[in-house]
Amino acid sequence: xxxxxxLVPLFFLAACSSPPLRGTGDLGIVIERASGGLSLVDxxxxxxxxxxxGLGDLSHASAVYSRDGRYAFVFGRDGAISxxxxxxxxxxxxxxxxxxxxxxxxxxxxxxxxxxxxxPGGIKAFDAxxxxxxSEVPAEYAPGKFSKVVGLADIPGQRxxxxxxxxxxxxxxxxxxxKNPKTQRFPAGNQPYDGMVTPDGRYFLAGxxxxxxxxxxxxxxxxxxxxxxxSGYGRGEEKLPVYxxxxxxxxxxxxxxxxxxxxxxxxxxxVDTDTWKEAGxxxxxxxxxxxxxxxxxxxxxxxxxxxDYSEIQVIDTLTxxxxxxxxxxxxxxxxxxxxxxxxxxVSARDSNQVVIYDTQSFARIGGFTVxxxxxxxxxxxxxxxxx
Numbered sequence: 001x002x003x004x005x006x007l008v009p010l011f012f013l014a015a016c017s018s019p020p021l022r023g024t025g026d027l028g029i030v031i032e033r034a035s036g037g038l039s040l041v042d043x044x045x046x047x048x049x050x051x052x053x054g055l056g057d058l059s060h061a062s063a064v065y066s067r068d069g070r071y072a073f074v075f076g077r078d079g080a081i082s083x084x085x086x087x088x089x090x091x092x093x094x095x096x097x098x099x100x101x102x103x104x105x106x107x108x109x110x111x112x113x114x115x116x117x118x119x120p121g122g123i124k125a126f127d128a129x130x131x132x133x134x135s136e137v138p139a140e141y142a143p144g145k146f147s148k149v150v151g152l153a154d155i156p157g158q159r160x161x162x163x164x165x166x167x168x169x170x171x172x173x174x175x176x177x178x179k180n181p182k183t184q185r186f187p188a189g190n191q192p193y194d195g196m197v198t199p200d201g202r203y204f205l206a207g208x209x210x211x212x213x214x215x216x217x218x219x220x221x222x223x224x225x226x227x228x229x230x231s232g233y234g235r236g237e238e239k240l241p242v243y244x245x246x247x248x249x250x251x252x253x254x255x256x257x258x259x260x261x262x263x264x265x266x267x268x269x270x271v272d273t274d275t276w277k278e279a280g281x282x283x284x285x286x287x288x289x290x291x292x293x294x295x296x297x298x299x300x301x302x303x304x305x306x307x308d309y310s311e312i313q314v315i316d317t318l319t320x321x322x323x324x325x326x327x328x329x330x331x332x333x334x335x336x337x338x339x340x341x342x343x344x345x346v347s348a349r350d351s352n353q354v355v356i357y358d359t360q361s362f363a364r365i366g367g368f369t370v371x372x373x374x375x376x377x378x379x380x381x382x383x384x385x386x387x
Contacts, residue, residue: 024069027086028336028378030347030354031061031074035371038074039354040089043338043345043378046356046366050089056080062103062375064387066128067110069379073128075104075115083131086379095131097124105154105387112175114152114160121146123162125175134178141167151195151206153386155219161204163192163215170195170206170217170226186226188215197386198253198273207263216276229276230269254297254317261288261302268302270320282320284313290334293317294359295341303332312346314362324362328355336376347373 022042030039030048037053055061057078064073071092072084079098082091100119106112106128113126121139126132139147147166155161158176163169168190173183190210197204197219206215206226217226252259257279258271268291270280286308292301300315309331314324329348336345343365346355349372356366381387 022087024086024379025339026379027069028376029063029072029074029084029086030345030370030373031058031063031375031377032370033058033061033333033349033372033374036076037371038072038084039370039373040084040086041354043343046343047368048370052084052089052091055082055091055094058374060102063377063381064104064106064113065377065379065382066106067382069382071128072377072379073104073106073113075101077101079115079117079119081113081115081126081131093131095126095133097126097133102148102150103152105152105160107154107158107160107175108156108385109158112158112178114154114175116149116152116162118148121148121164121166123149123152123160123173125178125181127178135175135181137171137173137181137183139164139167139171141169150193151204153195153197153204155197155204155386156201159219161195161197161217161219163188163195163206165191165193165209168192168210170204170215172204172217172219172222184222186217186222188217188226189213189228198258199384199386201385207260209263230271230278232278252291252293252297252300254293254300257317259291259293259300259315259317261291263287268300268315280320282315282322284315284322285311285325292335292337294344295337295339299359301335301344303335310348326357326362328357328364329353333374334376336378339378339380345376347376349374 028041036055039048040050041048056076060077074082079101080096083093085092098117101117104115113128124136125134147164152162159174161172170186170188173181175181189208192206193209195206204217213228213231215226216229260269262269268282272279286304288302302313312326313322316323328346329351331350333349334347358365
């Protein structure tokens with residue numbers, strides 16, 4: 001009994017000092033672009049619950065999540081990968097894996113994290129638990145010539161698809177044997193600058209900066225090779241200035257239509273995904289950067305490059321018309337929908353604000369101060385392919 005009475009106070013002391021119990025499905029992170037930190041956020045409370053600093057250059061940072069949503073893998077522009085525990089609000093592990101990186105992805109089974117690199121050009125695979133290097137695939141597209149890697153996305157079967165900007169190719173690397181990956185190469189076109197995977201995991205598309213069109217690879221039938229679609233898409237005959245490259249990971253597939261930003265034009269391009277032919281264009285305020293669908297596909301939210309980068313427009317997918325104009329703040333960099341789409345979070349970098357809107361009424365329903373916020377990533381991404 002004396003032992004029991006001694007242990008009970010220790011139990012309560014430990015309970016009081018532990019982080020509060022919470023699930024992970026409600027959580028996410030906001031990148032603090034200028035300070036090299038993160039705000040950890042609760043999407044139901046619509047507020048941060050912790051802050052993490054010292055993560056290096058996050059000027060073009062992105063993140064993916066472990067299968068259970070507990071750990072965020074943050075990819076810094078300086079080539080670092082940081083494994084963040086959202087429940088304890090701590091940095092579990094951090095590795096400096098390259099000198100210049102532009103994002104990463106996580107495998108279908110959640111066991112492999114892959115970073116895509118500009119310098120040195122190629123991809124590297126790491127154990128998701130330990131961040132131990134497993135293998136790498138140098139992007140050597142010709143003897144002694146290495147390419148920047150862009151558009152990396154996980155696809156079914158422990159594989160990753162990505163594009164070589166300098167090499168003009170799409171590569172698919174199979175990590176079924178993580179230490180001995182096998183890679184297929186497909187000619188894609190001139191300067192693929194980003195890529196995306198359709199929500200069903202079937203198609204990988206790479207936007208082409210050096211020519212009109214998009215490279216399309218059917219991942220169910222890769223032996224057919226990549227083909228060029230939408231030949232009239234892009235800059236067109238008139239070489240228009242491009243103030244910020246569109247982010248194809250913000251492309252949207254809603255029903256049998258894809259919505260994507262037209263490079264250098266004030267338009268959103270509508271594509272029939274049955275035929276992969278253009279089905280229309282929607283005039284918008286500026287050059288689109290992200291073209292993102294609410295989870296139910298009924299709305300498309302669009303932000304823009306300079307000089308219109310403080311505006312957002314909302315498109316109704318039934319009519320393909322702009323139905324709402326919003327001005328959340330200065331320099332809108334990113335948007336992220338809550339898992340069921342009732343709200344959208346918007347980062348206004350130069351206003352140092354995250355602004356939250358109700359997607360039905362378009363009313364501002366929340367917000368908070370964050371130093372130079374950029375990317376917003378919720379744990380619902382853990383259950384989605386192609387991120």
